[in-house]
Amino acid sequence: MTTKLEIRHVRLDRQGYTKRGEYYGVGEKLYCTSDFSLSNRDACVRAPSAKAARPALVKLAKDYGKGSFSGAQKRRRRSR
Numbered sequence: 001m002t003t004k005l006e007i008r009h010v011r012l013d014r015q016g017y018t019k020r021g022e023y024y025g026v027g028e029k030l031y032c033t034s035d036f037s038l039s040n041r042d043a044c045v046r047a048p049s050a051k052a053a054r055p056a057l058v059k060l061a062k063d064y065g066k067g068s069f070s071g072a073q074k075r076r077r078r079s080r
Contacts, residue, residue: 005033
């Protein structure tokens with residue numbers, strides 16, 4: 001069975017946070033997919049482009065099918 005992965009670029013501010021306050025750190029562009037059935041978790045990788053991110057995200061999707069996908073590590077920005 002083949003599953004279509006929709007890859008999206010996640011915008012981060014200079015400190016590595018999303019608009020929702022999720023922390024991913026700084027580095028290369030961040031690409032995510034959340035097309036893992038029965039799960040609301042995202043798989044995210046750092047890559048220079050969506051095309052470059054695709055193989056790693058496909059591997060994560062396959063690993064998830066084997067029960068080894070751990071999801072993205074997210075931390076909320078502290079309230080001040």
